[in-house]
Amino acid sequence: xxxxxxxxxxxxxxxxxxxxxxxxxxxxxxxxxxxxxxxxxxxxxxxxxxxxxxxxxxxxxxxxxxxxxxxxxxxxxxxxxxxxxxxxxxxxxxxxxxxxxxxxxxxxxxxxxxxxxxxxxxxxxxxxxxxxxx
Amino acid sequence: xxxxxxxxxxxxxxxxxxxxxxxxxxxxxxxxxxxxxxxxxxxxxxxxxxxxxxxxxxxxxxxxxxxxxxxxxxxxxxxxxxxxxxxxxxxxxxxxxxxxxxxxxxxxxxxxxxxxxxxxxxxxxxxxxxxxxxxxx
Numbered sequence: 001x002x003x004x005x006x007x008x009x010x011x012x013x014x015x016x017x018x019x020x021x022x023x024x025x026x027x028x029x030x031x032x033x034x035x036x037x038x039x040x041x042x043x044x045x046x047x048x049x050x051x052x053x054x055x056x057x058x059x060x061x062x063x064x065x066x067x068x069x070x071x072x073x074x075x076x077x078x079x080x081x082x083x084x085x086x087x088x089x090x091x092x093x094x095x096x097x098x099x100x101x102x103x104x105x106x107x108x109x110x111x112x113x114x115x116x117x118x119x120x121x122x123x124x125x126x127x128x129x130x131x132x133x134x
Numbered sequence: 135x136x137x138x139x140x141x142x143x144x145x146x147x148x149x150x151x152x153x154x155x156x157x158x159x160x161x162x163x164x165x166x167x168x169x170x171x172x173x174x175x176x177x178x179x180x181x182x183x184x185x186x187x188x189x190x191x192x193x194x195x196x197x198x199x200x201x202x203x204x205x206x207x208x209x210x211x212x213x214x215x216x217x218x219x220x221x222x223x224x225x226x227x228x229x230x231x232x233x234x235x236x237x238x239x240x241x242x243x244x245x246x247x248x249x250x251x252x253x254x255x256x257x258x259x260x261x262x263x264x265x266x267x268x269x270x271x
């Protein structure tokens with residue numbers, strides 16, 4: 001979406017996404033290993049559980065920052081519409097799945113899946129939004 | 135009152151709320167009261183899916199109606215405040231569910247159902263909207 005961005009703000013956001021993606025896997029594996037081998041409890045357990053989420057949350061902060069500083073109104077508007085599309089899609093899926101869990105005994109979906117679902121819908125929204133401005 | 139007359143997008147949303155969301159809400163409430171019996175009977179198969187969809191339809195209809203309202207809203211300020219509120223809403227919701235999901239993954243807290251995501255988002259969005267309204271007062 002922003003791979004072709006020449007603006008420093010866009011480049012910074014793309015860099016944050018790549019670094020975050022690179023950090024998540026080792027942190028998740030590290031946290032899982034720490035829980036498995038050290039049987040963490042108390043504050044230490046919470047700190048280690050937070051670690052894999054930090055790169056993910058960093059992307060959200062960078063997204064907010066990007067939206068705040070982006071000067072190209074058109075690009076900003078497109079991204080906002082994609083994020084709103086992602087929001088709508090995520091809320092629809094979580095609501096439908098939640099009721100299916102409740103009534104139809106659908107498999108339990110962990111909350112950690114909400115974040116990937118959101119980005120999936122943002123990506124799906126992008127071509128739809130672009131088509132509107134063609 | 136004059137605000138309503140000047141805002142057809144809001145009028146349409148109010149109409150949709152009255153004629154689509156309210157009947158769906160009544161159906162849902164009916165199902166909730168009847169639900170005691172429903173749960174007692176443990177229906178399965180297609181009926182379970184129909185009940186789940188009937189409940190979910192209210193949330194999905196709300197999303198669609200509000201999306202159309204945002205698209206049609208002509209008042210730039212009102213639209214900008216809503217968009218900012220929604221962005222804060224989704225940002226904070228994703229933060230909370232990701233953190234909670236991670237804690238639940240390592241059995242530090244009880245896992246929450248997916249159904250909590252929508253109310254959490256609504257709560258944060260409403261708080262963000264109030265804060266933004268205060269800021270722009």
